[in-house]
Amino acid sequence: MSTGDRTSRHQPVIIITGTPGTGKSTHAQLLVEEAPIPLTHINVGELVKDHGLHEGFDEEWQSYTVDEDKLLDELEPLASAGGIILDWHTCEIFPERWADLVVVLRCDHTQLWDRLEKRGYPLKKIQENNQAEIMDVVLEEARSSYPEEIVVTLSSESMEDLERNVAAVVEWIKAWLKDRERQDGGET
Numbered sequence: 001m002s003t004g005d006r007t008s009r010h011q012p013v014i015i016i017t018g019t020p021g022t023g024k025s026t027h028a029q030l031l032v033e034e035a036p037i038p039l040t041h042i043n044v045g046e047l048v049k050d051h052g053l054h055e056g057f058d059e060e061w062q063s064y065t066v067d068e069d070k071l072l073d074e075l076e077p078l079a080s081a082g083g084i085i086l087d088w089h090t091c092e093i094f095p096e097r098w099a100d101l102v103v104v105l106r107c108d109h110t111q112l113w114d115r116l117e118k119r120g121y122p123l124k125k126i127q128e129n130n131q132a133e134i135m136d137v138v139l140e141e142a143r144s145s146y147p148e149e150i151v152v153t154l155s156s157e158s159m160e161d162l163e164r165n166v167a168a169v170v171e172w173i174k175a176w177l178k179d180r181e182r183q184d185g186g187e188t
């Protein structure tokens with residue numbers, strides 16, 4: 001069994017992904033509050049910035065050029081231990097063995113446009129993200145990177161959506177923990 005293998009963890013790794021502005025951080029924060037076990041919310045964009053896991057700042061796109069090797073080295077021990085939420089607008093860089101659940105958040109593109117405008121993104125960045133949402137870019141990435149049974153798509157357009165989504169993930173965690181307990185019982 002390799003380090004960080006899905007079956008060696010006693011706490012799950014949940015990836016929350018989606019186009020910027022779809023609500024990843026909002027979901028992750030509420031999930032931390034409502035989960036039945038302590039979860040650490042890792043905002044990967046902030047981690048990259050705060051820990052210097054990048055090759056510099058791209059002025060044109062107003063974003064950091066991520067050093068993927070450094071990022072993966074930083075995250076590996078956390079993913080091996082589990083009990084984390086990885087919150088990022090892309091997910092294909094995370095090894096398949098890390099993921100127990102991949103949540104892809106979706107939002108109507110006109111609503112997304114407003115959210116990104118409020119955030120002060122330059123027009124070019126708003127347009128690019130809007131197109132990405134329309135073209136299912138993040139969803140396709142998740143589908144091609146992970147087994148289909150662990151990828152779920154959830155709409156994030158209202159507070160009701162937020163609450164329902166988080167409640168569903170809380171139930172998923174409870175079921176995952178029970179299943180893991182059963183497997184551990186069976187092993188001894």
Ligand SMILES: Nc1ncnc2c1ncn2[C@@H]1O[C@H](COP(=O)(O)OP(=O)(O)O)[C@@H](O)[C@H]1O
Nearest residue numbers: 020021022023024025026115156157158159162
């Ligand atoms: N389900 C939702 N319903 C209404 N507003 C939301 C929802 N999810 C997120 N938002 C709002 O959209 C904005 C972007 O959310 P955020 O969680 O920062 O997105 P992300 O982490 O995907 O970039 C925030 O102002 C947040 O309050």
